[in-house]
Amino acid sequence: xxxxxxxxxxxxxxxxxxxxxxxxxxxxxxxxxxxxxxxxxxxxxxxxxxxxxxxxxxxxxxxxxxxxxxxxxxxxxxxxxxxxxxxxxxxxxxxxxxxxxxxxxxxxxxxxxxxxxxxxxxxxxxxxxxxxxxxxxxxxxxxxxxxxxxxxxxxxxxxxxxxxxxxxxxxxxxxxxxxxxxxxxxxxxxxxxxxxxxxxxxxxxxxxxxxxxxxxxxxxxxxxxxxxxxxxxxxxxxxxxx
Numbered sequence: 001x002x003x004x005x006x007x008x009x010x011x012x013x014x015x016x017x018x019x020x021x022x023x024x025x026x027x028x029x030x031x032x033x034x035x036x037x038x039x040x041x042x043x044x045x046x047x048x049x050x051x052x053x054x055x056x057x058x059x060x061x062x063x064x065x066x067x068x069x070x071x072x073x074x075x076x077x078x079x080x081x082x083x084x085x086x087x088x089x090x091x092x093x094x095x096x097x098x099x100x101x102x103x104x105x106x107x108x109x110x111x112x113x114x115x116x117x118x119x120x121x122x123x124x125x126x127x128x129x130x131x132x133x134x135x136x137x138x139x140x141x142x143x144x145x146x147x148x149x150x151x152x153x154x155x156x157x158x159x160x161x162x163x164x165x166x167x168x169x170x171x172x173x174x175x176x177x178x179x180x181x182x183x184x185x186x187x188x189x190x191x192x193x194x195x196x197x198x199x200x201x202x203x204x205x206x207x208x209x210x211x212x213x214x215x216x217x218x219x220x221x222x223x224x225x226x227x228x229x230x231x232x233x234x235x236x237x238x239x240x241x242x
Contacts, residue, residue, distance in 0.1 A: 001213055002027075002058065004081075006050045007065025009033050010091055010118035013176040014204055015065055015211075022211040027059075033122050040071035048076055056080040061222075063210055067091050068237055077228040085221050085229060086210060087237040091116075095172045097203025098219075099235070105200070111167040113195070115186040116202070117177050169195045174202035 001024040007015050009030040019026040029050055035043045047064070054062055062081050066073055067088035076083065088094050092114050093102040106112070144152030169190035171183055183199065190197035206219065215222060221238040223229050232239040 001060045003061055003063055003211065003213070004054050004059040005029070005063040005065055005211065006031065006047065006054075007063075008035070008069075008091065009122050010116070011065050011094065011207070012118055012122065014095065014118070014174055014202075014207055017176055018204055018208045018211050021208070024213075026063075026211050033118075036069060036072065040074060043069070043072035044075055047073065051076065051083065052079055054081060061213075065094075065207075065210075067094060068231055071231055073229055073238075074231040075228055076223075078223040078225050080225050082225065083223040083229065084210065084215055085223075085238065086206060087219055087221055088206075089237060092172070094206055095174060095202045095204075096200070097206050101203070109168060109170070111165060113166040113169045114172060115169060115182075115189070116172045117174065117182045120182045120185055166193075167195055169193070169197050171197075171199045172202045173199055174204060 003024065003026045005015060005019065005026050005028045007028065007030055010033045012030055015028060019028055031046060031050060035046055051062055059081055061084050064073060064083060064085040066085065067090040069090055073085060086094060088099060093099050095116055096102045096105065140152065146152065169186060171186040177183065187197045210220065221229060221240060223240050227240050227242060229238050230241050
């Protein structure tokens with residue numbers, strides 16, 4: 001078996017680790033984390049481009065290292081090679097090892113914001129794509145300097161309003177951290193925002209099963225050539241349509 005993996009770079013360390021231990025070759029292509037911020041259709045289009053340029057007849061399957069991620073995989077079409085995607089709404093579930101574990105933690109800990117090595121290492125401010133243009137995650141001083149006092153404050157308030165929904169920041173530890181710097185950075189961010197801070201062990205078994213080719217229907221959706229992934233808006237996450 002030979003597989004192609006197209007993955008978000010937020011999972012870079014985790015995917016490299018599971019691919020390195022896979023029993024067969026896995027060729028990897030990472031796409032920028034900033035795709036999450038351009039909207040679902042442009043994101044799907046960029047991932048579709050990566051799928052379409054994968055050569056015919058080389059791989060047994062193309063793996064997608066993504067959750068549904070705000071409908072970023074909705075409509076993705078298998079051309080000549082089957083597509084395999086985890087039935088996850090986002091990468092937090094992937095880092096925790098299952099939808100069930102994520103759901104249980106979510107219900108017991110409402111108002112939690114998550115960080116991981118990838119979210120910090122690959123650019124916490126996500127300035128590769130859309131953020132360059134609109135200034136997301138820039139400080140109030142930077143925005144007022146760029147847009148003026150009134151406009152800068154308005155943009156800052158609008159872009160940081162999400163903070164009101166959170167009261168805790170959790171750092172997911174996968175065991176691949178090089179040292180304590182990412183943990184310390186996450187703790188400092190929580191302190192800056194006035195949130196509680198905690199750490200949570202990650203689990204890479206779901207990702208490992210994906211690259212090993214253990215694709216149980218309950219965990220993975222498979223689109224055969226000529227089929228497309230469609231968001232199902234239920235616990236299955238996806239359905240497959242012509």
